[in-house]
Amino acid sequence: MHRYAARVLSTALVCGLAWLSPIAARADGACPTPRQMDGFKTCADVAKAESEGSFVLYSTDPEAGSEAELAKFHAMFPKIATNYVRLQAGALYAKLSAERQAKAYLVDVVQLSDISFARDFEKRGGYMSYVSPEMAAYKAEYKSQPEGLWTWGAISMAGIAYNPNLVSKDEAPKTWKDMLDPKWTDSVTVKVSTSGMQHMTWYQMRLLYGDDYWQKFAALKPKAFDSYVQQFDRTVDGQDKVIDTAQYSGYLQFKAKGAPIEYVYPPEGLVAVPEFWGVVKEAPHPEAAKLFLDWFLGVPGQQGYGETLFYNSIRDDVPAPAGGVKASQLKLLFPADWDAFLKTHTQFVREWDKVTGLR
Amino acid sequence: MPLVVLLCGVLVLYPIGFLINESLNVGDPSTFPPEQYGFDNYTNLIDDAHILGNTALVASIATVLAVLFGFLQAWILTRTNIPGRQRLERLMELPYYMTPLIGALAWGVLLGPKTGLVNQAWRALGSPVDLFNIYSPYGIAWVMALFEGTIAFVMISASMKSMDPSLEESSRVLGAGKLRTALRITLPLVAPGVLSATIFVFAEMLGSFAAAFVLGIPGRFYVVTTAIWEATLSFPPDYGRAAAMGLSLFGVMLITLTLARLVLRHGTYTTITGKGFRPREMDVGRMRWPLLGIAWGYIIVAVILPLGALMLTSFERFATVILPQMHFTLANYQTALQMGSVGPAFVNSLTLGISVATIGVPVMGVLAWIIYRSRMPGRGVAEYVIMFPQAVPRLVFGLGLLWAWINLPIPIYGTLWLLALAYFTVFLPLGLRTIAGVVLQVDPSLEECARVCGAPWIYQMRTVTLPLLRPGMVAAWLLIFIASVRELGVSIFLMGPNSKVIAPAIVNSWLSSSSELSAAMALIQTATIFVAVAILFGLARRVTGVTQ
Numbered sequence: 001m002h003r004y005a006a007r008v009l010s011t012a013l014v015c016g017l018a019w020l021s022p023i024a025a026r027a028d029g030a031c032p033t034p035r036q037m038d039g040f041k042t043c044a045d046v047a048k049a050e051s052e053g054s055f056v057l058y059s060t061d062p063e064a065g066s067e068a069e070l071a072k073f074h075a076m077f078p079k080i081a082t083n084y085v086r087l088q089a090g091a092l093y094a095k096l097s098a099e100r101q102a103k104a105y106l107v108d109v110v111q112l113s114d115i116s117f118a119r120d121f122e123k124r125g126g127y128m129s130y131v132s133p134e135m136a137a138y139k140a141e142y143k144s145q146p147e148g149l150w151t152w153g154a155i156s157m158a159g160i161a162y163n164p165n166l167v168s169k170d171e172a173p174k175t176w177k178d179m180l181d182p183k184w185t186d187s188v189t190v191k192v193s194t195s196g197m198q199h200m201t202w203y204q205m206r207l208l209y210g211d212d213y214w215q216k217f218a219a220l221k222p223k224a225f226d227s228y229v230q231q232f233d234r235t236v237d238g239q240d241k242v243i244d245t246a247q248y249s250g251y252l253q254f255k256a257k258g259a260p261i262e263y264v265y266p267p268e269g270l271v272a273v274p275e276f277w278g279v280v281k282e283a284p285h286p287e288a289a290k291l292f293l294d295w296f297l298g299v300p301g302q303q304g305y306g307e308t309l310f311y312n313s314i315r316d317d318v319p320a321p322a323g324g325v326k327a328s329q330l331k332l333l334f335p336a337d338w339d340a341f342l343k344t345h346t347q348f349v350r351e352w353d354k355v356t357g358l359r
Numbered sequence: 360m361p362l363v364v365l366l367c368g369v370l371v372l373y374p375i376g377f378l379i380n381e382s383l384n385v386g387d388p389s390t391f392p393p394e395q396y397g398f399d400n401y402t403n404l405i406d407d408a409h410i411l412g413n414t415a416l417v418a419s420i421a422t423v424l425a426v427l428f429g430f431l432q433a434w435i436l437t438r439t440n441i442p443g444r445q446r447l448e449r450l451m452e453l454p455y456y457m458t459p460l461i462g463a464l465a466w467g468v469l470l471g472p473k474t475g476l477v478n479q480a481w482r483a484l485g486s487p488v489d490l491f492n493i494y495s496p497y498g499i500a501w502v503m504a505l506f507e508g509t510i511a512f513v514m515i516s517a518s519m520k521s522m523d524p525s526l527e528e529s530s531r532v533l534g535a536g537k538l539r540t541a542l543r544i545t546l547p548l549v550a551p552g553v554l555s556a557t558i559f560v561f562a563e564m565l566g567s568f569a570a571a572f573v574l575g576i577p578g579r580f581y582v583v584t585t586a587i588w589e590a591t592l593s594f595p596p597d598y599g600r601a602a603a604m605g606l607s608l609f610g611v612m613l614i615t616l617t618l619a620r621l622v623l624r625h626g627t628y629t630t631i632t633g634k635g636f637r638p639r640e641m642d643v644g645r646m647r648w649p650l651l652g653i654a655w656g657y658i659i660v661a662v663i664l665p666l667g668a669l670m671l672t673s674f675e676r677f678a679t680v681i682l683p684q685m686h687f688t689l690a691n692y693q694t695a696l697q698m699g700s701v702g703p704a705f706v707n708s709l710t711l712g713i714s715v716a717t718i719g720v721p722v723m724g725v726l727a728w729i730i731y732r733s734r735m736p737g738r739g740v741a742e743y744v745i746m747f748p749q750a751v752p753r754l755v756f757g758l759g760l761l762w763a764w765i766n767l768p769i770p771i772y773g774t775l776w777l778l779a780l781a782y783f784t785v786f787l788p789l790g791l792r793t794i795a796g797v798v799l800q801v802d803p804s805l806e807e808c809a810r811v812c813g814a815p816w817i818y819q820m821r822t823v824t825l826p827l828l829r830p831g832m833v834a835a836w837l838l839i840f841i842a843s844v845r846e847l848g849v850s851i852f853l854m855g856p857n858s859k860v861i862a863p864a865i866v867n868s869w870l871s872s873s874s875e876l877s878a879a880m881a882l883i884q885t886a887t888i889f890v891a892v893a894i895l896f897g898l899a900r901r902v903t904g905v906t907q
Contacts, residue, residue, distance in 0.1 A: 063868060084856065099765065
């Protein structure tokens with residue numbers, strides 16, 4: 001009887017555990033038994049992904065870098081062809097929104113470099129819910145709530161950069177406040193109001209130094225550019241001396257080419273914005289899209305991303321891009337309240353257009 | 360005939376309808392269709408008065424320069440007997456082959472303040488200040504004139520090629536000098552071509568984006584197109600303001616077109632009559648060499664200098680004009696050629712260029728004939744409608760096309776078919792204006808004669824009208840082919856993952872990768888178009904046995 005009771009009890013325990021384990025997995029969000037691949041885990045049906053044969057990525061990343069990254073994935077899964085469309089964030093989102101409104105589904109995975117677009121896409125139900133097993137390596141604040149819609153595939157950071165041929169190390173700004181020095185008049189560049197990174201810098205400096213920080217900065221007559229490439233080109237060429245809101249990946253890229261450029265890590269911290277990656281709802285190749293996202297969020301994809309585009313991974317087990325410092329070793333300025341940050345966007349655009357002479 | 364007009368009208372007005380609708384949207388810009396309507400986007404244009412003023416200033420200067428350069432070069436290369444004219448004519452087209460944004464980049468390398476190559480040379484001679492500042496309204500107008508001026512040159516050339524030289528010869532026999540003959544005889548006779556070119560180029564300048572984008576922003580100088588770019592790409596996107604700004608430019612276009620129609624109505628410009636003639640050039644005697652110098656001078660400034668600057672940039676490890684810090688490499692060409700999307704993008708662009716030009720030009724020829732020759736009711740309105748896409752900046756029109764075509768239950772979104780249809784729509788004004796200049800030179804009595812002899816309309820078009828319009832049609836084909844290959848604004852929104860074209864790839868590279876890679880890609884693009892044009896014209900010569 002005791003033996004029978006023990007058997008019943010043990011069977012019930014095993015069944016209970018078996019029943020509970022998917023719940024535990026569901027609590028994490030990922031599938032119960034992810035498949036271990038070469039360097040990452042996946043919940044995608046690999047055979048089905050291969051039979052789908054391809055997937056499409058919409059991205060704002062540089063084209064050559066995106067191709068190199070996709071080629072790494074294709075090398076691991078040669079039966080899955082990769083394709084992409086690369087546009088500026090605003091143009092990409094206009095295209096994506098129009099496609100979804102017309103129910104024209106061409107894209108499987110989307111990368112958005114601006115939280116405004118990512119949040120809007122989430123609000124409109126654009127993301128498919130897929131919890132990648134690799135998301136376990138990302139802190140809760142780096143993922144959507146609920147988990148599985150978007151994840152920070154990388155972070156882009158910005159500090160100050162200068163041309164050492166024109167500005168000595170002693171003369172160079174050391175802090176964000178040093179950027180208000182009148183000696184930078186007519187020789188400083190920033191980004192335009194369409195830049196999510198610039199919005200973040202504007203927001204953080206107001207928190208640190210008050211509302212009049214940018215009024216003082218406007219007196220320097222800063223020149224605003226769409227792209228970090230223009231900012232670095234002009235500074236390296238001596239047309240300008242200092243870059244305010246200098247993209248870190250841009251600095252690493254120019255430094256690697258041997259350009260005369262130095263970087264300042266202000267003690268207040270580097271301004272940081274995330275890149276949002278997720279699978280699109282109604283994706284025409286859902287399994288291939290999931291497999292790619294797993295690979296991308298895993299170590300192989302993240303490492304490749306750093307190598308091809310000089311972006312910093314938010315994962316602790318991924319090295320910094322060549323010549324750079326790991327994000328975890330830097331002081332980063334993120335908003336404590338993302339909603340409060342987003343609410344300032346209209347005010348930012350209006351004020352920033354005045355600072356840069358558009359209005 | 361009415362069917363052709365109707366079809367083209369629908370192609371233009373259908374996306375315009377979406378733009379007008381959006382320009383009246385005063386609610387959530389991301390909601391489609393709009394939930395709140397009003398005129399705020401138009402009344403708020405008062406706040407952008409300085410931007411409209413900047414646009415008018417730059418467009419006017421650039422148009423005057425482009426038409427002046429175009430007329431002078433067209434006259435030298437088509438009406439005089441200077442040596443090597445055909446080769447020079449091909450070289451004149453080169454700036455138009457290039458994505459304008461890259462052309463502006465090249466001029467930044469040459470005339471940028473402090474470090475531009477020309478300014479460096481000037482300072483090396485002892486001057487404490489720069490000779491030029493390309494980041495100014497005049498700099499923008501200069502670059503626009505050089506890169507869009509090719510259109511003026513090709514349009515005016517087409518008119519000059521259709522001119523009976525005996526009229527100029529009569530003037531010379533009666534004692535007029537060469538300059539007087541050019542001003543009193545040649546210029547009035549090619550007035551339709553010049554006016555057509557002026558209208559078109561002015562509209563092109565109003566909607567020109569690249570030069571103002573690259574050269575205006577560093578000087579904190581904004582025009583309508585750069586303001587539209589910022590409004591469209593920000594979040595939330597201000598499509599309403601962008602559409603209102605874009606559509607407001609049509610008002611300016613309307614006035615210009617009406618003035619041109621009034622001028623043309625009060626003159627007679629026929630130079631091709633029943634009297635037989637062979638187009639031949641004027642012997643300019645010893646003036647050949649100074650004129651050759653002017654032609655080559657323009658080629659050096661407009662073609663060789665910017666191409667040289669681009670070539671220099673394309674071989675650099677990082678773009679710089681400071682000589683001691685230059686490091687050279689072939690890596691940019693290697694990267695450009697290794698990019699998997701570049702090859703198909705080139706093939707797609709060339710396919711679109713050839714097909715849109717080949718199918719489009721006969722249709723546009725018929726349209727030009729209907730508007731300027733037929734008595735069809737409403738033909739005047741048709742001209743205004745067809746000119747619409749030229750007046751609205753391409754980026755805004757591209758959005759209109761996206762909204763219009765994606766909402767039709769025809770599965771062509773994301774395919775080359777849609778891009779072909781869109782290119783045809785946006786290049787209707789280019790084809791119409793190029794051919795119109797020549798249509799007005801053909802004496803209607805020739806066609807009347809064919810009809811009196813019993814020829815049906817189709818036969819008359821095939822045997823009389825179209826052969827006489829050949830210079831205009833060839834010019835239109837060339838312009839539409841090149842314009843299609845370098846098209847950007849519409850392509851951004853309509854290309855799909857399997858229908859990529861080359862211009863967005865080059866501009867994307869400049870915006871997100873590097874100037875040196877963009878320069879390499881732009882030079883590959885220029886060389887490809889150059890070779891393609893040479894092959895196509897060679898084939899055409901072999902097939903038809905005629906030279907253009």
